[in-house]
Amino acid sequence: MGGLLSSLQHWFEERxxxxxxxxxxKKQVPLHRHTLWYxxxxxxxxxxxxxxxxxxxxxxxxxPSPGEAFESxxxxxxxxxxxxxxxxxxxxxxxxxxxxxxxxxxSTYFLKAYRKPRELxxxxxxxxxxxxxxxGFSGYLLPWNELAFFAxxxxxxxxxAVPLLGxxxxxxxxxxxxxxxxxxxxxxxxxxxxxPALTTAVLGVHLLLVQHLGMSVPPKVEVAxxxxxxxxxxxxxxxxxxxxxxIGWYIALGVLAALAALDPWELGVKADPFAPTPxxxxxxxxxxxxxxxxxxxxxxLLWVEGEQFGVLVFxxxxxxxxxxxxxxxxxEGRSGRVFTALGVVVVLYIVVLSVWGWRG
Amino acid sequence: MTTSDxxxxxxxxxxxxVPARRRLLGVLLGSSVLASIASVLYPILxxxxxxxxxxxxxxxxxxxxxxxxxxxxxKIFRFGNRPGLLIRLPDGGYxxxxxxxxxxxxxxxxxxxxxxxxxACHNGVYDLRGRNVSGPPPRPLEEYDVxxxxxxxxxxxxxxx
Numbered sequence: 125m126g127g128l129l130s131s132l133q134h135w136f137e138e139r140x141x142x143x144x145x146x147x148x149x150k151k152q153v154p155l156h157r158h159t160l161w162y163x164x165x166x167x168x169x170x171x172x173x174x175x176x177x178x179x180x181x182x183x184x185x186x187x188p189s190p191g192e193a194f195e196s197x198x199x200x201x202x203x204x205x206x207x208x209x210x211x212x213x214x215x216x217x218x219x220x221x222x223x224x225x226x227x228x229x230x231s232t233y234f235l236k237a238y239r240k241p242r243e244l245x246x247x248x249x250x251x252x253x254x255x256x257x258x259x260g261f262s263g264y265l266l267p268w269n270e271l272a273f274f275a276x277x278x279x280x281x282x283x284x285a286v287p288l289l290g291x292x293x294x295x296x297x298x299x300x301x302x303x304x305x306x307x308x309x310x311x312x313x314x315x316x317x318x319x320p321a322l323t324t325a326v327l328g329v330h331l332l333l334v335q336h337l338g339m340s341v342p343p344k345v346e347v348a349x350x351x352x353x354x355x356x357x358x359x360x361x362x363x364x365x366x367x368x369x370x371i372g373w374y375i376a377l378g379v380l381a382a383l384a385a386l387d388p389w390e391l392g393v394k395a396d397p398f399a400p401t402p403x404x405x406x407x408x409x410x411x412x413x414x415x416x417x418x419x420x421x422x423x424x425l426l427w428v429e430g431e432q433f434g435v436l437v438f439x440x441x442x443x444x445x446x447x448x449x450x451x452x453x454x455x456e457g458r459s460g461r462v463f464t465a466l467g468v469v470v471v472l473y474i475v476v477l478s479v480w481g482w483r484g
Numbered sequence: 485m486t487t488s489d490x491x492x493x494x495x496x497x498x499x500x501x502v503p504a505r506r507r508l509l510g511v512l513l514g515s516s517v518l519a520s521i522a523s524v525l526y527p528i529l530x531x532x533x534x535x536x537x538x539x540x541x542x543x544x545x546x547x548x549x550x551x552x553x554x555x556x557x558x559k560i561f562r563f564g565n566r567p568g569l570l571i572r573l574p575d576g577g578y579x580x581x582x583x584x585x586x587x588x589x590x591x592x593x594x595x596x597x598x599x600x601x602x603x604a605c606h607n608g609v610y611d612l613r614g615r616n617v618s619g620p621p622p623r624p625l626e627e628y629d630v631x632x633x634x635x636x637x638x639x640x641x642x643x644x645x
Contacts, residue, residue: 181531203535206527374520 147335152358153365156345158235162365163372164228165334170373171221172323174380175259178214179316186266188312190305193268194394201391212384218263220380222410225253233448233467236455237340243449245337248330250446255323260408262315268308273395274405276311277303282418285435303397343456406481413474414438416481544640547580550632558594561639567591568628568639569601571612580639581614582626592625601625 133145153162185204187196200207229249232238238246265276280303283293299306341356349356359365407415414434421430428436444451453459542564553559553572560583561568567583571594581601583591590605600617601610608619615624631638 181528184532185534205530205533205535207531209527210531377524 148362151335151338151361153361154339154341154345155357155359156341158342158345161228161231161235162339163369164224164231166369167372167376168221168224168228169327169331170376171217171224172327174217174377175214175221176320178210178217181210182214183316188266188308190268190308190395193266193308194391197267197391208388209381209384212389213380215389216380216383216387218260219408219410220376222256222260225256226410229253230467230471232340234464235340235342236452236460237342238449239340239343239452239455240449242333242337242340245330245333246449247446248326248333251326252323252330254442255319255326257410259315259319259323260410262311262319264408265308265311266315267391268395269392270395270399270402271392271405273303273397274401275407276307277401278405278415279407279411280307282431282435285429285431286439287432287436343460347456409478409482412481413477416477416484419481419484542641544638546636547630547639548637550635550637552637556596556599558596560591560593563628563639569594569625570630570637570639571601573612574599578630578632578637579612579614580628580630581610582628584625585621586616586623586625587619587621 153159182200185196185200185207187193197211200211202208232246232249261276261279265272280294280297283297284290286293295301297307297310298304299310345356406412417438418431418434421434423430425433448463452463455463545561545563545568547561547563547568547570548559553570555572555576556574558569558571561570563582569581569583569592571579571581573579583593585592585603585605585608587603587606587608590603592601592603592608592610594600595602599612601612601614602608603610603619603621606620608621609617610621610625611617613624614627616622627642629640629642631640
């Protein structure tokens with residue numbers, strides 16, 4: 125077995141050089157009290173791979189039309205062998221990936237991994253986060269059940285609040301004036317083709333940047349080691365860190381299967397566009413803080429409509445968030461402390477409003 | 485950056501290294517990994533094969549109404565999940581066959597001018613008894629029994645003797 129592997133390796137090296145494997149063999153992961161946060165990026169990639177795999181399998185049975193979508197998901201849940209498991213894993217992982225992406229994003233924020241030379245890693249990471257939110261929003265509609273239908277109606281309605289482009293955006297995303305089968309077709313296209321293609325490209329760049337630039341060490345740790353004169357201790361990526369990564373992924377897979385089995389994802393009632401909106405309608409947890417904010421805004425602020433104001437503020441906030449590496453002039457000094465404080469405010473805001481939106 | 489030291493196993497009582505214990509751990513780890521992989525692949529493999537639709541083999545159907553077909557005409561009708569061919573002969577009698585060509589499963593058709601059954605895919609020809617007389621079909625068409633019951637023409641699978 126070992127002989128076979130090494131002769132295969134030799135075959136490739138003769139033709140393509142040592143390339144990627146050599147980079148990975150040399151890669152070291154810094155060991156310090158914040159090393160645990162390094163696992164979150166890989167965990168997000170793992171969950172993405174799970175989504176692609178289970179998504180492709182679900183594509184074998186899913187039918188993207190209003191007359192058949194709900195029934196096809198029902199078929200998968202009830203008749204197809206292990207359909208309940210694969211759909212359950214896909215639904216749960218779709219939620220967990222947003223959580224790990226958020227944890228990964230906030231941990232890199234607070235550990236200031238975005239500082240020079242890793243600005244583009246941060247920017248591509250933000251784009252990936254927005255893509256995952258897009259995946260979540262588009263995927264949610266696909267079972268064409270009551271909750272999804274109305275959540276999509278409310279969610280896309282907010283696009284009309286964007287100034288100038290609002291109506292155009294609404295019509296583009298809905299495939300018409302209202303949420304119909306045309307919306308389902310578009311969302312399906314985004315979910316299985318457009319977003320996967322974009323994510324693959326951006327993720328490729330993101331990962332290449334990480335390999336090329338190496339792992340960032342938090343400023344305080346760096347300073348401490350600089351002062352003591354020692355180098356920051358490291359751990360080989362291959363096989364040590366990767367094996368630890370695998371433990372995490374293995375556990376995550378088990379957790380997903382357990383969640384799919386013990387807390388199955390509901391299918392609910394088939395969508396009826398002419399039924400009244402059910403009580404307690406709300407979006408998925410990761411949109412709750414925005415949803416709750418919009419609920420709290422008054423109908424009019426100065427001369428701007430409340431909803432429009434909210435959308436503008438969120439747009440501005442998202443833009444500033446992406447630009448953080450260029451705004452934080454001195455991450456190791458005063459500017460860095462200001463941004464840390466701002467980060468805490470952002471996290472608290474999201475948590476408080478999400479809980480409020482959940483209970484309210 | 486300094487790397488962590490590689491681990492050297494302690495010598496056993498005889499003074500050599502300890503391969504047996506490590507080998508056992510290797511076997512245990514390897515078999516656990518294989519079992520895990522199997523536990524992921526098994527549901528996936530079962531998933532990709534569609535469930536049986538549970539349709540029983542149809543025994544008989546109403547193929548047409550009493551005077552629906554003119555003499556020397558035919559129609560394709562549903563026999564379970566497959567197509568059937570009902571022919572009304574020039575003398576007014578009926579014959580019925582499976583419309584699935586025995587060559588490569590195309591759907592055949594009646595030719596009123598030639599008084600035969602023809603497969604457009606590869607020019608296979610059957611006579612009005614369903615026998616393969618020309619072209620690539622290797623076997624005759626499966627024949628069904630036809631019963632006229634009042635206003636209905638009923639086609640049934642032939643009972644095996």
